[in-house]
Amino acid sequence: MNTSVTEPAQTHGVIDPELRAAIGRIARVPQLLVACDYDGTLAPIVEDPSKAVPLHESVAAVRALAALPQTSVAVVSGRALRDLAALSRLPSEVHLVGSHGSEFDIGFVERLSPELIAVRTRLRNELREIAAAHPGVRLERKPASVAVHTRGVPPQIAASAVEAVRSGPAIWDGVTVTQGKEVIELSVVATHKGTAVDQLRTQLSASAVLFIGDDVTDENAFGNLHGPDIGIKIGPGDTKAHFRVAEPIEAARALALLLETRRHWLFGERAVPIERHSMLANGRTVALLTPEAKITWLCHPKPDSAAIFADLVGGSPAGHFSVAPERGGIPLGQRYRNGTMTVETRWSGLTVTDWLDRPSSDDVPSGSTIVSGDSTLIRVLTGSGRVRLEFAPRPEFGQVAVQLQPLGDGLLVLGSNEPVSLYSPGVQWQVTNDGGYETAKAVVDLSAAGGQVTCELRFGTHSLEHHRLPVHERQATAEQPWKDWVSSLRLPQTARDLVARSALTLRGLCHEATGSILAAATTSLPEELGGVRNWDYRYCWLRDAAMTARVLVDLGSLEEAEALLRWVDGCVERTGGHPERLHPLYTVDGYELGAEAVIDTLPGYAGSRPVRVGNLANHQLQLDVFGPIADLIAGVADARGSVRETEWRVLENMVEAVRRRWHEPDHGIWEARLPPRHHIFSKVMCWMTVDRALHVVRRHGDGDRPEWVELRDRIGANVLEHGWHEGVEAYSVAYGDEDMDASSLWIGLSGLLPGDDPRFLSTVLKIEADLRSGPVVYRYHWDDGLPGREGGFHICTAWLIEAYLRTGRRTDAEELFTQMVDTAGPTGLLPEQYDPLAERGLGNHPQAYSHLGLIRCALLLDNMLKV
Numbered sequence: 001m002n003t004s005v006t007e008p009a010q011t012h013g014v015i016d017p018e019l020r021a022a023i024g025r026i027a028r029v030p031q032l033l034v035a036c037d038y039d040g041t042l043a044p045i046v047e048d049p050s051k052a053v054p055l056h057e058s059v060a061a062v063r064a065l066a067a068l069p070q071t072s073v074a075v076v077s078g079r080a081l082r083d084l085a086a087l088s089r090l091p092s093e094v095h096l097v098g099s100h101g102s103e104f105d106i107g108f109v110e111r112l113s114p115e116l117i118a119v120r121t122r123l124r125n126e127l128r129e130i131a132a133a134h135p136g137v138r139l140e141r142k143p144a145s146v147a148v149h150t151r152g153v154p155p156q157i158a159a160s161a162v163e164a165v166r167s168g169p170a171i172w173d174g175v176t177v178t179q180g181k182e183v184i185e186l187s188v189v190a191t192h193k194g195t196a197v198d199q200l201r202t203q204l205s206a207s208a209v210l211f212i213g214d215d216v217t218d219e220n221a222f223g224n225l226h227g228p229d230i231g232i233k234i235g236p237g238d239t240k241a242h243f244r245v246a247e248p249i250e251a252a253r254a255l256a257l258l259l260e261t262r263r264h265w266l267f268g269e270r271a272v273p274i275e276r277h278s279m280l281a282n283g284r285t286v287a288l289l290t291p292e293a294k295i296t297w298l299c300h301p302k303p304d305s306a307a308i309f310a311d312l313v314g315g316s317p318a319g320h321f322s323v324a325p326e327r328g329g330i331p332l333g334q335r336y337r338n339g340t341m342t343v344e345t346r347w348s349g350l351t352v353t354d355w356l357d358r359p360s361s362d363d364v365p366s367g368s369t370i371v372s373g374d375s376t377l378i379r380v381l382t383g384s385g386r387v388r389l390e391f392a393p394r395p396e397f398g399q400v401a402v403q404l405q406p407l408g409d410g411l412l413v414l415g416s417n418e419p420v421s422l423y424s425p426g427v428q429w430q431v432t433n434d435g436g437y438e439t440a441k442a443v444v445d446l447s448a449a450g451g452q453v454t455c456e457l458r459f460g461t462h463s464l465e466h467h468r469l470p471v472h473e474r475q476a477t478a479e480q481p482w483k484d485w486v487s488s489l490r491l492p493q494t495a496r497d498l499v500a501r502s503a504l505t506l507r508g509l510c511h512e513a514t515g516s517i518l519a520a521a522t523t524s525l526p527e528e529l530g531g532v533r534n535w536d537y538r539y540c541w542l543r544d545a546a547m548t549a550r551v552l553v554d555l556g557s558l559e560e561a562e563a564l565l566r567w568v569d570g571c572v573e574r575t576g577g578h579p580e581r582l583h584p585l586y587t588v589d590g591y592e593l594g595a596e597a598v599i600d601t602l603p604g605y606a607g608s609r610p611v612r613v614g615n616l617a618n619h620q621l622q623l624d625v626f627g628p629i630a631d632l633i634a635g636v637a638d639a640r641g642s643v644r645e646t647e648w649r650v651l652e653n654m655v656e657a658v659r660r661r662w663h664e665p666d667h668g669i670w671e672a673r674l675p676p677r678h679h680i681f682s683k684v685m686c687w688m689t690v691d692r693a694l695h696v697v698r699r700h701g702d703g704d705r706p707e708w709v710e711l712r713d714r715i716g717a718n719v720l721e722h723g724w725h726e727g728v729e730a731y732s733v734a735y736g737d738e739d740m741d742a743s744s745l746w747i748g749l750s751g752l753l754p755g756d757d758p759r760f761l762s763t764v765l766k767i768e769a770d771l772r773s774g775p776v777v778y779r780y781h782w783d784d785g786l787p788g789r790e791g792g793f794h795i796c797t798a799w800l801i802e803a804y805l806r807t808g809r810r811t812d813a814e815e816l817f818t819q820m821v822d823t824a825g826p827t828g829l830l831p832e833q834y835d836p837l838a839e840r841g842l843g844n845h846p847q848a849y850s851h852l853g854l855i856r857c858a859l860l861l862d863n864m865l866k867v
Contacts (some may be wrong), residue, residue: 007130013106015253019232019243021434026208027228027261028317030600031070031208034062034258034649035197035221038077038084040181041234047152049079056246061255066093068259072204076101076193078180079216080142094674100178100217101196102144102189112144116188118145119174123186126169132160140724142360145187158182171725173209180217180559192418194220210258212251213241231689252411267530267607271626272296274525274605275841277312278334278343281508282356282478284375286521288312289844291334291826293345293352295321300459301418303511303518304538304588306396306613307419313524313611314602317437319394321457323352323379323500326386326443330501336501336522336827338484341508342475343827349385350446354378357456357478374460382454383446389455391422391429397599397613404431404438410441410464423456423464482507490556492862498821499858501828502851505557506548509848511588515563516540517548518588520832520844526608527833527843531788534604536612537832537844539593541585542568544848546628551852553635554859562644568629572653579653580660584622584671585615593618620667621676626654627685627750630692637700640701648701655693655708662686662715668734669743672784677734681743683719688750716752723747726760730766731759739782740770742796745803755806764803773799774836775819791842794820798853805860830854 015023026032039045042062043052066073074095077084090096097103112120124139127146131137136153139146148165165184170177172392178185178192193213199373201209207228211221212521214234222231222240229239234251243866245251272290277297280287287309296311300560311320312827325347334345342355357376381387394404402415406429413420422440426449429440444453454471467474485507486500509518520537527533544567549561568591575581583617632649637643643651662683664677690712699706723744725732733741745767747753748760771778776792777800797820804813823834823841830850832843 007095015250015257016243019245019254020257020261022230022243023210023258024261024317024434026210026228027258028265028601028603029207031072031205031207032262033074033197033201033204033209034065034255035074035076035200035209035211036062036124037193037213037218038075038079038088039252041212041248042075042088045181045214049149049151050087052087055252057252058248058255059088059090061252061259062094063091064259065262066091066256070151070266071262072200072206074197074200074219076196076200077182078147078178078185078215080140083140088631089452092267095200097196097200099142099145099187100185100193101191101199102142102187114189116144116174119188120146123169123172123175123188127186130168131165134158134164142187144189144814147183147185149183151182151696166384171229178217180215191737192220193217193225194222194549197221198224204766211241212254214248241809244553265317265603268603268605271606273840274831274843274845275823275829276802276817277825277829277845278336278827279341279508279521279829279846280343280354280356280377281341281811282358282375283508283510283512284358285356286508286518287356288521289343289354291345292325292331293334293354295354295377297522298377299538302588303521306399308393308395309393310397310602312522314398315606316392317394317434318398318602320390320392321377321379322388322390323381324388325350326388334827336504337479339486339500339504340479341482341504342479346738347383347385350381350383350387353380353382353475355475355478357474374458376459377457378471378474379455379457380475381444381455382447382451383453385446387444387446387453389427389444390439392437393420394437395420397602397611398437399599399601401437404429406431407438407462409466412462413424419460419462421458421462421464423458423467424453425466426453427455462708475737483526484559488556492858494858494862495817495821495854498824498828499555499855501555502830502854503552503840505829505846506552506848506855507557507560508558509548509846510563511540512563513552514588514590515567516586516588516590517545517560518848519544519585520847522844523613524608524611525831525842525844526606527790528608528788529606529838529842530608532608532610533786533788533790534608534610534612535844536596536615537847539585539588539615540567540588542571542582542625543584543622546625546632548848548852550628550632550635551855551859553632553639555855556638556639558636561632564635565629565636565647567648569650572650579626580657582625582657583618584620584625584768585618601728616673617667617671620671621661621664622668622671622682623658623661623664624669624679624682624685626657627688627692630654630689630696634692634695641700643696643700651693651696653709658686658689658715659711662711663718670741670779670784674785678722678736678738680719680723680731680741680745681746683715683723684746684750684752687715687719687752688746690715693753719747720752720759728766730763733780733782737782739780740767740784742767742771742777742793742799743779745799748806749799749802755808760803761807764800764807767803768800771796775816775823776834776836786839791835793833794823794830795852795853798850798857801857802860805864811863813857817861820857821854 042054042058076097081103140147172659175188176190209229212232225231233239233241233244276290285303298309299305299307310318332346345352405412409425411422427442429442519541523536524534549564552560596616598610602611665678668679722735723731730745733739753760777796801813829846831845832839832847
């Protein structure tokens, strides 16, 4: 605490850099309490206290702060509460505390006991006599106290009056004395501003407090601050506050800075539309970058690990790696290099080329501790201009403060569990510190550097040695496997380039070390801007992964499906003979997720909170997961012409799981946090499990399985009878419910009903009428127990396109497919959803569902052209 500085620590009108940094830190706490004194803080000191009008600038800042979510504002004054309310005229959102904390509401006096009222009466009488004997002394009666004001009274008279008070009623039992500037207050309630702030902190569940005051009485509040709290003293004099400003107008400027910073933190700095982000991938992890070449998302060492760059859901303070021309300006464009996961961002005079490398043991720097499983983010800057770089790593979603040490040809990232280094020869970094979080900045003249500068963010090593291979050779080595793979695919003529990009995206969501496949690359990108429907999709859902691998099989690639089925076999084995107990999702390593948690220090994308890690759906019963796996095995078997032993084992376990539980209600595909129901989609997928298993044994096995035939037919008959809702003339969401759900289209897409069956035709028409809106199809409109709304789901749009094709509506299918692909971002990526009104993407990005749906539709449209 500062107890000796008497001069303000800033020049007039310019906020001290240390205070600015402190405000930046406290502005980002989950629940903030801003408290301040009135006289001398919000309002300048005046001779007549009844004319103490607050500064316009202060009132504007206080009002705006009080209107922010997760932000509370209080004025804690020595004035009586009624006077404070009348003078300040602040809105009801601002908590007013009078009499140094004795009054928290206007009816406080009614809560005084008869004994305290008697003491107060005696106190008033005694002080009235002292005031009568000292001309000019003014008494201010309050519900629990009396203030003796000596402002404007000759010093000799004032001193005599104060002495009379101190030697008289001030020493009575049950009387608390508070000394201020030219005022002494006697109260029958033992409280002060410090205890008042503590009470507010508790009632409002504040994570931190910023308190501003100028009086001696404010020192009680300053003295009670701790941890991340900040105290700001106005004017000279010894203080326990952390910082000091010269006068009330400077305090207003500090409040304005707090408002601006917190507003950005809460609602997001200029949020780049979700669909405009591009993804880097290397089979180990993924990264996202903005159209301005800002790395805004990167988790390490695996895609479901904690993020080292989480700008996407936390703004710049959550970590980023930015590159841009010093002069600024919007890029000319951004694109993937053809057939690769390498992204180029171009300005006039500058091109930034980004990719995630996979170093092997024979091409790493000698003596390095790096292993082949680690990733390297490579950024190559070419051109002739001056370039501004900013490197701000924030491991563990910004929960770990690290130090950056310039050394030799780059920087070491110190303080995290795993070694990280930034190899950047020729770059002169300047490191700044913001409350323990260090950021490195530099400006590079590309012309002076020979036209090219390379930055390599190396994970798993502190080596800053020069790589033995030229960077252009490393780029070619990294790109060639992607090119070879995509050239091996059987791509349709329909939307050929977009299908190729979708296939590469799905391949990028594959975790090669384990065989698992991510549902999406991110967590907590909102289904509604500012809403709470923000989920973590960085895991392997059995359903999503199987559908992803199946569409890659349809394109001619079996590798991903074979690896996934080996991964599924491991998950089944860990059930100990109970495949029906499979979870809907697992970590990329194939293990159960930990508890779902909230990172409350992150404001979320465009202020959409909470930011979640983990997913409660892990504990749900979803009986549909077995169907896509059986369908995948059927696709692999038909493509390869045989079935491997592990695949037989998985297939038989899927049928056994269905046999044991198909008749139960479950939580369904959409993971609604509601009681289980008999969902149509789940029942259809149980039917499809057995149907596809029969296909496999008949074509690639030992004939038929009569018990499987009986099970399939029993499930089919059950869903066809009980799933049909006479009132809506369609298959609805669940048995007995009249609400529609897009997933019920699978009554026909699965083959359970033929495309010309009147019941399927009626269901398609009902879903079209209830759930389609322009270029999108919504999952449902029934109440799922969560507040807010969401966008249309791309996968549901794809299902309706397929339903149109199966029911002979090819023109409608082509039209909707064109509308769907038009919603893709400039580099061809699709998030989970699309808002047709705001015309922007929503949800996690890129989403496997969306891209597999696009590919499936393109293949179907192409096949029908050939018929």
